[in-house]
Amino acid sequence: AQKITQTQPGMFVQEKEAVTLDCTYDTSDPSYGLFWYKQPSSGEMIFLIYQGSYDQQNATEGRYSLNFQKARKSANLVISASQLGDSAMYFCAMRDRGAQKLVFGQGTRLTINP
């Protein structure tokens, strides 16, 4: 069965610093996709970035990048030059390719200090 583990319940980072949010996963399917979502205090879920298991390069979207280490089954989110608006809950999720169900981790609450 699929499983997503986020081991950091909370993180505190100074503004403008880079931050890495950890995510490890487990699946028996060789083909899968990994997603990161942001949930600010207002509650909505915002898609940030996607990494496919066969993608040769790490995904990047603006200040977001994904440190994908397939052998270690990890897909850490890196936020560069953090901003106060980055304070939110961050969820890692995965989906076996060809499937539609997303399995979410427990989330990491990121707080950016001025």
Place this chain on the structure above:
Amino acid sequence: DAGVIQSPRHEVTEMGQEVTLRCKPISGHDYLFWYRQTMMRGLELLIYFNNNVPIDDSGMPEDRFSAKMPNASFSTLKIQPSEPRDSAVYFCASSLAGSGGAENEQFFGPGTRLTVL
């Protein structure tokens, strides 16, 4: 596009009452998902539909929960009778069909915060 629309945004009801949550997916999306979010259990998939047909309802907690999708632009999640442990945020999400890559990202609605007293 207006995005996924959910109503109501907040619902407070008493134990035993029927609760109906509503969702309008993004036009053209083939899949619709219902999630529940609680502090204890995180985000859980309750049920999802493909082209209005329920595909997987294994996450529905018990018979008190039911979901329907009478047409491509509307879905309901009903709880009858409601219990205090049903208090949670309920999200609806929709996505396009495809191979499961980034093009199939799920777009979430704003959620309905349900409180059962």
